[in-house]
Amino acid sequence: MKMFDAPIAGANYAADTRNYPWHRPPDIVNYDEGVDYMITKMKEPDQIELVFSLLEIDAHVTTVVTSLLMQGISRGKFSIDLAILMAGPIARYISIIADEQDIKYDMGVGEKDRISITPTSLKMALGIYDDDEEETLEVLEEAPVIPEGGLMGAPTEDEAAPEDEQAAMLGMVEEEEPTDELA
Amino acid sequence: MKFEDAVKKSIREFMKGKTPSATDEMAEDGIFHTPEYFDELEEKILGEVKEEESVDEDV
Numbered sequence: 001m002k003m004f005d006a007p008i009a010g011a012n013y014a015a016d017t018r019n020y021p022w023h024r025p026p027d028i029v030n031y032d033e034g035v036d037y038m039i040t041k042m043k044e045p046d047q048i049e050l051v052f053s054l055l056e057i058d059a060h061v062t063t064v065v066t067s068l069l070m071q072g073i074s075r076g077k078f079s080i081d082l083a084i085l086m087a088g089p090i091a092r093y094i095s096i097i098a099d100e101q102d103i104k105y106d107m108g109v110g111e112k113d114r115i116s117i118t119p120t121s122l123k124m125a126l127g128i129y130d131d132d133e134e135e136t137l138e139v140l141e142e143a144p145v146i147p148e149g150g151l152m153g154a155p156t157e158d159e160a161a162p163e164d165e166q167a168a169m170l171g172m173v174e175e176e177e178p179t180d181e182l183a
Numbered sequence: 184m185k186f187e188d189a190v191k192k193s194i195r196e197f198m199k200g201k202t203p204s205a206t207d208e209m210a211e212d213g214i215f216h217t218p219e220y221f222d223e224l225e226e227k228i229l230g231e232v233k234e235e236e237s238v239d240e241d242v
Contacts, residue, residue, distance in 0.1 A: 031206045035216040062191045069190065080186065085206060087190040088197020092221040100228050109195045 021076025028078045035089045037077065038068065042093070055098055057125040059117065060108025065091045 018024065028034045041047055047068075054064050068090065069083040078086070091107065098105045160166075167173055184192075200218045207214045 031203065031210070032215045062187070062194055065194065066187050066190045070186075084186075084189045084193050085203045087193040088218075089216045089221065091194040092197065092218070093224075096221065096225045096228055099225070100232055107194065107198070109191055109198065 020074075022073055022079075024076055026076055026078045026082070029082065031082065031085055034078050034082050034086045038072065038086060038090050039093055041072075042068070042090075042097075048097075051094060052098070052101060052103060055094075055103050055105045057122075058106070060106050061091050061094050061098075062087075062108040063117070064094060 012023075015023070028037055042051060051064055051068075054067075055061070065087050069087060072078055073080055073083055095105065095107065161169070164173075197218060202214060202217055
């Protein structure tokens with residue numbers, strides 16, 4: 001399904017070019033200016049708190065850099081091409097400030113060490129696991145065992161009815177004679 | 184290639200000490216934020232932290 005995981009060719013020509021910030025010329029076109037802007041932006045309390053929080057929940061530096069760059073692109077600050085060039089210096093800066101704060105981090109530049117962030121993993125990391133989800137898991141754990149050989153398969157000895165019940169089903173039990181009261 | 188993969192590749196190359204050569208040629212004085220600049224910045228920032236820690240221990 002990878003062939004469908006991309007925009008339709010020429011879709012940008014069909015949209016109004018003034019709709020979004022990234023449709024207009026970017027504010028920053030210089031590499032050093034862009035890196036300066038990002039470093040200054042990261043020094044803001046809310047941004048630095050976000051960066052450190054993400055690193056502390058074991059998010060890779062590449063993931064943090066990607067999200068910061070996406071913010072800049074979506075606001076029309078710089079183009080996608082310039083963002084890719086700026087990724088290296090920003091990752092290096094994050095690694096320096098993380099070292100300064102004694103925060104352990106993983107750069108995430110390896111191919112196999114990627115851990116995908118899902119809503120559930122994020123909830124678990126933040127400690128906001130829902131009670132409903134736990135109940136669902138318990139119910140799933142108690143699911144009945146399906147007999148081998150399909151639904152019409154012969155039951156095993158453990159599942160078989162007791163002998164007196166089997167005899168009753170076969171009509172081998174003497175019927176009780178009605179008492180006078182019921183007659 | 185997805186944006187995330189491009190970012191990852193860019194970071195990997197920068198960590199190896201490579202800089203965007205075409206951008207470097209276009210800039211009059213060359214680019215400022217090089218791997219060497221960040222090495223110096225790291226020494227400066229982490230050096231300050233170590234100095235502060237040693238001062239605290241002395242007190």
